[in-house]
Amino acid sequence: MGMRAAIVVGATGLTGTSLVEQLCENDEYVSVTVIARRKPAFTHPKLEVKIRNLDTLEEKDIEFAHELYCCLGTTIKKAGSREAFEKVDFEYPLAIASLAKKRGIPHMLVITAMGANENSPIYYNRVKGKLEHDLMELGLQRLSIIRPSLLIGEREEFRLGEKAGEKVLKLVKPLLVGPLKRSRAIEASQVAKAMIVIALYGNKQPVTIYQSQELAKLDFPETQDEDVSREKLFNWDKHKLPSSSDEGDKVNQEVVINRDKYKIEETVVDKEVKFQHRRDR
Template identity: 30%
Template sequence: MFDSASIIIAGSTGLIGHYLLNFSLKNESVNRVYSLSRRSLDETSSKLVQMVSDDLSIDKNQLEEQTPDIGFITLGTTIKKAGSKAALKAIDTDLVVSVAQSMREVGVRHIYVVSCIGASSSAFSHYLKCKGEMEDSIALLGFSSTTFMQPGPLSGDRSETRKDEVLLQGVMSIINPLMKGCLLNYKPIEGEVVAECMLDLALQNDNAVGVHRYRSKAMFEMKS
């Protein structure tokens, strides 16, 4: 278990990343938080070092003596927001892998990446295929441990409203009581829960090795 961890977060303005940032700043086991973002954050803390750039690059001059042990990547988009399949792949695969490579280069040993259930490089769905290719690439980067969070539908407040998710959440609210066992992997899960699980796993597993995947069922069980 980490007693004094230094972490770096890419995607701290998104649904999961925002919660993750706030949990990290409040956690006594975290003494330094580096954030990678395209715009400055509203949060202020003596723990926080902001790295602002269009390409989410890591400014090595801003890294202090304790380089980050743990990296979190919570980046992602939708085909509607991206505008094309190529643009979605540029973010969900290429950008995520590039950020992971940068984290590895500065000494991050354990990485936690938000993916999604069904991610597979052989998937028929372009979205799931992009996520799968991202996972395959990051798994080969040589981190001491690599953990992919694979939630089902996400619920929770966003800075933007996604109509498809609102519709799905409405339908799921009716059938949620019936969802048990493996069906829990497809039950809407709050971004706050995913973020909390990511931080808990990271701080508890300082000796973790290999590649791991956690789906919604496991996350619900962790927080029950």
């Protein structure tokens, strides 16, 4: 069992909800903290919820964690205006990232969008691209940018445009091959799982961008059970009856403790881990 701690903002949305559940069920994590404006429905012994106003969030509201997961996102229609939309999708993530850097959190994972580009003619993609640019400029120790295509799953609120887009993408999915494969819709639960895989086994470079088609394939590495023979499993020598000569030697033996054997050294091992990719369905 691991000893990791995670912070999640945007935990009540489609991907955030699944992410929190999966983090709590993952043996590598012993603590999951949610910072939100309202309490999520999900409860778990590992989970701590901090109800905060993101407009007044302070450094003291963010404790140290190994990962900060940012799943904040809305729509212009839901936000009510472009200004309100930018506050949720740009200002809040950037402010939280700045606080996390001050707290020494080594890794931030943030969801943007497949078409994120600060020079895009599409307003939504332009805002997401601007967020990516400014997060890179912030100089975080490690930044993982998650660019999913259309997210599918059961939302609390009904979004007509996304539902229509989901149906269209399902119909044309067989045609989306080659470069077009990146446009396939993706389950929010798979994006959440991919984020945890990236946190535990992903690229250790300062900035890494993960496109939707890669997110769809990421899975936890397979674990192979070691083949232990019956002889190794059961130490027969331990149960041999000692001879009289053995007993005599034991009494007169000098006990020597090798203190060098017990010297503790701190070693950092950084090796590349290959992902186990799932086959496309």
